[in-house]
Amino acid sequence: VSRKATRWGQxxxxxxxxxxxxxxxxxxxxxAAKALVLSIFAMSLDLxxxxxxxxxxxxxxxxxxxxxxxxxxxxxxxxxxLWIALPAATALAGLCALAIGSLALRTRGIYFIMVTLALAxxxxxxxxxxxxxxxxxxxxxxxxxxxxxxxxxxxDLRDGRHLYYFIAVLALLTYLMxxxxxxxxxxxxxxxxxxxxxxxxSLGYPTFRYKLAAFTLAGALAGVAGxxxxxxxxxxxxxxxxxxxxxxxxxxxxxxxxxxLIGAVMGALAFVGMQELFSNLTKHWQxxxxxxxxxxxxxxxxxIAQLPTRIRRALAPDGNRAAGDE
Amino acid sequence: xxxxxxxxxxxxxxxxGLLLFLVASGLTLVFGIMGIIxxxxxxxxxxxxxxxxxxxxxxxxxxxxxxxxxxxALAFGAALEWLLFARLYRxxxxxxxxxxxxxxxxxxELRSLAVGDDVHAVPVPAVLSGSIAxxxxxxxxxxxxxxxxxxxxxxxxxxxLIGRTRLGMMIRAGxxxxxxxQSLGIDIDVLYRIVFALGVALAALAxxxxxxxxxVFPGMGSQVLIVSFVVVVVGGIGSVWGAFxxxxxxxxxxxxxxxxxxxxxxxxxxxxxxxxxxxxxxGLFGKRTGA
Numbered sequence: 227v228s229r230k231a232t233r234w235g236q237x238x239x240x241x242x243x244x245x246x247x248x249x250x251x252x253x254x255x256x257x258a259a260k261a262l263v264l265s266i267f268a269m270s271l272d273l274x275x276x277x278x279x280x281x282x283x284x285x286x287x288x289x290x291x292x293x294x295x296x297x298x299x300x301x302x303x304x305x306x307x308l309w310i311a312l313p314a315a316t317a318l319a320g321l322c323a324l325a326i327g328s329l330a331l332r333t334r335g336i337y338f339i340m341v342t343l344a345l346a347x348x349x350x351x352x353x354x355x356x357x358x359x360x361x362x363x364x365x366x367x368x369x370x371x372x373x374x375x376x377x378x379x380x381x382d383l384r385d386g387r388h389l390y391y392f393i394a395v396l397a398l399l400t401y402l403m404x405x406x407x408x409x410x411x412x413x414x415x416x417x418x419x420x421x422x423x424x425x426x427x428s429l430g431y432p433t434f435r436y437k438l439a440a441f442t443l444a445g446a447l448a449g450v451a452g453x454x455x456x457x458x459x460x461x462x463x464x465x466x467x468x469x470x471x472x473x474x475x476x477x478x479x480x481x482x483x484x485x486x487l488i489g490a491v492m493g494a495l496a497f498v499g500m501q502e503l504f505s506n507l508t509k510h511w512q513x514x515x516x517x518x519x520x521x522x523x524x525x526x527x528x529x530i531a532q533l534p535t536r537i538r539r540a541l542a543p544d545g546n547r548a549a550g551d552e
Numbered sequence: 553x554x555x556x557x558x559x560x561x562x563x564x565x566x567x568x569g570l571l572l573f574l575v576a577s578g579l580t581l582v583f584g585i586m587g588i589i590x591x592x593x594x595x596x597x598x599x600x601x602x603x604x605x606x607x608x609x610x611x612x613x614x615x616x617x618x619x620x621x622x623x624x625a626l627a628f629g630a631a632l633e634w635l636l637f638a639r640l641y642r643x644x645x646x647x648x649x650x651x652x653x654x655x656x657x658x659x660x661e662l663r664s665l666a667v668g669d670d671v672h673a674v675p676v677p678a679v680l681s682g683s684i685a686x687x688x689x690x691x692x693x694x695x696x697x698x699x700x701x702x703x704x705x706x707x708x709x710x711x712x713l714i715g716r717t718r719l720g721m722m723i724r725a726g727x728x729x730x731x732x733x734q735s736l737g738i739d740i741d742v743l744y745r746i747v748f749a750l751g752v753a754l755a756a757l758a759x760x761x762x763x764x765x766x767x768v769f770p771g772m773g774s775q776v777l778i779v780s781f782v783v784v785v786v787g788g789i790g791s792v793w794g795a796f797x798x799x800x801x802x803x804x805x806x807x808x809x810x811x812x813x814x815x816x817x818x819x820x821x822x823x824x825x826x827x828x829x830x831x832x833x834x835g836l837f838g839k840r841t842g843a
Contacts, residue, residue: 281646329826332833336589336645336789340781344825347778351818469774473591473653480650513661519654523647524639 279420284346290467323445569803578751584790594777600759629752788835
C-alpha cells in the first residue's frame with residue numbers, strides 16, 4: 227500500500243461521495259449527507275485533539291448552539307436568508323467557544339478534559355432547563371434557509387441534491403482550509419505547542435493565545451456542522467449538545483486516526499456506517515458500539531488511518547520491519 | 553426561611569454532599585494513584601443503585617441488599633481492573649477517555665437488557681423509615697440522617713486507611729513514584745487492583761444508599777459523574793481531603809441553588825466550578841504545581 231495508492235483511495239472516496247445522490251435512494255443520500263456533516267464536526271475537533279493536543283470533551287456544545295441559532299433565526303412562516311444565518315450561527319458558536327475556552331484553557335491535561343465536559347454540560351442545562359430553546363422538547367425548523375442573493379437564486383436547499391452538494395462543498399472547503407492552515411506558521415506553532423508547550427513559550431510564542439485561537443476556530447467550524455445538521459433534519463433538541471454527542475465525535479477522531487484530517491473524515495464515515503449497521507440489527511446497538519470502541523483501544527492504537535501502515539509492516543519481511551521502525 | 557426549614561435544607565445539603573464524596577473520592581483516588589481518568593465511574597454508581605433494586609426485590613431487605621452488594625462491587629471492580637484497566641496505565645489520557653466511554657455504553661445497554669429502562673423505587677428500610685419532628689409541622693426522615701452518618705464513618709475510615717495504615721502508606725507512596733515502590737518489593741499491580749476495587753465499591757455503595765431516596769433511573773450514572781468531575785476539579789485532583797471539602801461545597805451550592813434560584817438550579821454547580829477555576833485553576837485545595 228504505497229502513498230500513491232492512498233492518494234487514489236482518497237480520490238475514489240471523493241468520487242463515491244459525489245456520486246451518492248445520483249445512484250443512492252433519498253434515504254442513503256440523507257445518510258451520506260449526515261456523514262459529511264459529521265465529517266466537518268470531526269475535522270473541527272481534530273484541530274484541537276490531533277493537532278493542538280487539546281482533548282476537549284465538550285465539543286457538542288458549539289455544534290448544538292449553532293443548530294439552535296438556525297431555529298432562532300428562522301421566522302415563523304418564512305425561511306431565513308442563508309447568507310445571514312450561516313455566518314451568524316458560525317459566529318455564535320465561535321463566541322461560545324471563545325468564552326468557554328478562555329476559562330477551560332487555564333487548565334491542562336486531565337483537568338481540561340473534565341472542565342470542557344462540565345462547561346458543555348452547563349450549556350446543555352441552559353437549553354434543557356430554561357425557556358430559551360423550547361426546553362427539553364426542542365424546536366422545529368420549518369423552513370430551510372433561502373439561498374437568494376440580490377434576487378438571484380444560485381441553488382435551492384429544499385432540493386435534497388442541492389443540499390447534499392452544498393454540504394459536500396462546505397466539507398471540502400473545511401478540509402482545504404484546515405490542511406492549508408496546517409502548513410502555515412499558525413499550524414506549525416499549534417503542533418509545536420502539542421509537542422512541547424514550555425519550549426514554545428521560551429521561544430516567545432504567546433501559547434495561551436494560540437490555543438484560544440485554535441479553540442475558537444474549532445468551535446466556529448463545529449458551528450458550521452451544527453448549522454448544516456439543523457438544516458438537514460429541520461429539528462433541534464438539547465440532545466444535540468449532550469455529552470454523548472461530544473463522546474461520539476471524539477470517537478470519530480480517534481477511530482479515524484488523529485491529526486490527519488482525512489482520518490477524522492474516515493472516522494465520521496465509519497461511525498455513521500456502524501451506527502446504521504448496528505441499529506438495523508438490534509435495539510441495543512450501543513452495546514456493539516461500546517464493544518467496538520473497547521476492542522479498538524486495546525487492539526488498534528493509531529486508528530483506521532494507521533491501518534495501511536500496520537498492514538504494510540505486518541506483510542513486510544522481518545528485516546525490512548526492523549529498518550522501518552528505526 | 554424559618555429555622556426549621558433552613559435546618560432541613562442544611563441537612564439535605566450535607567447528605568447530598570457526603571454521598572457525592574463517596575463517588576468523587578473513588579474518582580480522585582483512581583486518578584491520583586493510577587493516573588487514570590475514568591468516565592465509567594458514574595456507571596458504577598448506576599450499577600450500585602440497580603443492584604440494590606434487584607437484590608432488594610430478591611431478599612426483601614435493602615440493608616441485606618447493601619451487605620451483599622458491596623462485596624459484589626469489590627469483586628466486580630477487581631475483575632474489571634484485571635481485565636481492562638490494567639492495560640491502560642501506560643496509555644495516554646485520550647485512550648483512557650475513549651475506552652471508558654465505550655464502557656459506559658456497554659454498562660448502560662447491559663442494564664437496559666437486564667432490568668429494562670423503567671424508573672424503579674426502592675423501599676426505605678423499615679428500621680430507618682421514621683422521621684424526627686423539628687417543629688409542629690416539619691420533620692426530617694431518619695434514613696437521610698443515617699446516610700450522612702454512614703458516609704461520615706466511611707470518610708473517617710478512608711482518612712485512617714490512607715493516613716495511618718501500612719496499606720495507606722503504600723498507596724501514598726505508589727501515587728508518588730510507581731517505579732520506586734515496585735523496586736522496594738511492593739507488588740504495585742495488587743495495590744492498584746485494591747485501590748480500583750475500593751473506588752468501584754465506594755461509588756456502588758453511594759448508588760445503593762441513594763436508591764431509596766432518589767429512585768433508580770437510567771441516566772443517574774452520567775448525572776453523578778459530571779457533578780463528581782466538578783467536585784474533583786474544585787477540590788484538586790488526587791486529594792481526598794480536597795474532594796471532601798469540595799463535595800460539601802457542591803452539596804450546599806446545589807441544594808441552596810434549587811431553593812433560591814430554581815430557574816437556574818442546574819447551573820449553580822457549574823458556576824461554582826467556573827469561579828474556582830478563575831481563582832485557582834489547580835483546584836481550591838490542590839497542591840500548587842509549577843505549571
